[in-house]
Amino acid sequence: MKNLINDIKERALEKLKSAKDSKTVEDLKVFYLGKKGELTSVLKSLGTLSSEERPKIGAMVNDAKNFLEKFIEEKLKELKDKELNDKFLKEKIDITLPGRLYKRGARHPIKIVMDEIESIFLGMGFDISEGPEVETDFNNFKSMNFQDDHPARDAQDTFYINDKTLLRTHTSPVQARTMQKMKPNPIRTICPGRVFRKDDIDATHHVQFHQVEGLLVDKDVKLSDLIGILLSFVKKMFGQDTKIRLRPSFFPFTEPSAEVDVSCIFCGGKGCGFCKKSGWLEILGCGCVHPDVLKMGGYDPDIYSGWAFGMGAERIALLKYQINDIRLITDNDIRFLQQFR
Numbered sequence: 122m123k124n125l126i127n128d129i130k131e132r133a134l135e136k137l138k139s140a141k142d143s144k145t146v147e148d149l150k151v152f153y154l155g156k157k158g159e160l161t162s163v164l165k166s167l168g169t170l171s172s173e174e175r176p177k178i179g180a181m182v183n184d185a186k187n188f189l190e191k192f193i194e195e196k197l198k199e200l201k202d203k204e205l206n207d208k209f210l211k212e213k214i215d216i217t218l219p220g221r222l223y224k225r226g227a228r229h230p231i232k233i234v235m236d237e238i239e240s241i242f243l244g245m246g247f248d249i250s251e252g253p254e255v256e257t258d259f260n261n262f263k264s265m266n267f268q269d270d271h272p273a274r275d276a277q278d279t280f281y282i283n284d285k286t287l288l289r290t291h292t293s294p295v296q297a298r299t300m301q302k303m304k305p306n307p308i309r310t311i312c313p314g315r316v317f318r319k320d321d322i323d324a325t326h327h328v329q330f331h332q333v334e335g336l337l338v339d340k341d342v343k344l345s346d347l348i349g350i351l352l353s354f355v356k357k358m359f360g361q362d363t364k365i366r367l368r369p370s371f372f373p374f375t376e377p378s379a380e381v382d383v384s385c386i387f388c389g390g391k392g393c394g395f396c397k398k399s400g401w402l403e404i405l406g407c408g409c410v411h412p413d414v415l416k417m418g419g420y421d422p423d424i425y426s427g428w429a430f431g432m433g434a435e436r437i438a439l440l441k442y443q444i445n446d447i448r449l450i451t452d453n454d455i456r457f458l459q460q461f462r
Contacts, residue, residue: 248309257287264418292314292332308336335350336428336429367382380403386443395445435450
């Protein structure tokens with residue numbers, strides 16, 4: 122029995138010394154000292170020994186067990202320290218390397234301008250109305266008083282999907298939908314969104330751009346109210362020194378109609394190359410809602426009146442940021458866009 126105990130001890134010690142990792146040591150611990158381990162089996166067999174041998178053999182087993190447990194504890198500590206150190210070395214970060222700069226995202230200049238326009242008009246009591254980009258011919262043209270032979274209806278200017286469906290050429294269809302929905306209640310809303318036109322892309326034109334239109338319908342609406350609203354808008358958008366002027370114009374959906382100019386953002390109205398020495402820059406169109414448009418929207422023009430306006434967000438952005446080419450905004454060149462953080 123003594124020889125067996127010494128043999129178990131020597132074999133365990135030899136294998137523990139040659140162990141290369143902590144898992145092997147854990148497995149050996151179970152094999153020799155576990156519930157079914159070799160040394161544990163010797164302890165369980167003590168009952169077969171005589172009363173004289175039992176204490177001596179029991180003491181030998183406990184000594185061997187205590188020795189192996191202590192050795193295992195030290196071996197595990199040694200191997201786990203080594204494994205942890207190896208892991209650190211493997212995952213070591215060279216802090217002398219230059220850091221990685223991550224590019225921060227930012228709003229697109231058109232988004233910035235659209236948000237600012239919406240904020241200004243929300244502050245003046247307007248709400249926001251939205252509609253689909255794929256529209257009916259009725260909402261896009263007929264309800265806005267465009268005659269059947271109007272040039273804007275031509276397939277050379279409009280993206281038609283079929284005879285009755287198209288990509289909206291302005292956000293005016295949202296006005297039509299709003300009137301049809303709200304009749305006969307008063308309306309005070311703006312209609313922002315993307316619009317599409319067949320156009321040659323150049324410094325001032327694009328096939329896809331953004332518009333913000335405004336509509337007010339109520340009883341006793343005055344054109345002077347529109348002028349006050351637009352003056353307040355341009356001062357908040359371009360500065361308190363900005364002036365406006367209205368020039369007579371024509372739009373099928375308004376009567377009378379006007380083009381609105383602002384004093385040149387670049388020269389302050391003194392005259393420069395950008396404003397062609399006039400001191401003024403065109404910014405939007407406006408007018409009183411045509412009686413036929415009110416009728417098709419469900420409003421009696423003898424009782425209700427209204428006014429409307431429309432502007433291009435890209436046009437506002439070009440003026441606000443003094444950009445001379447719309448393609449700089451639409452090409453999405455990071456080198457250009459990163460200025461607008």
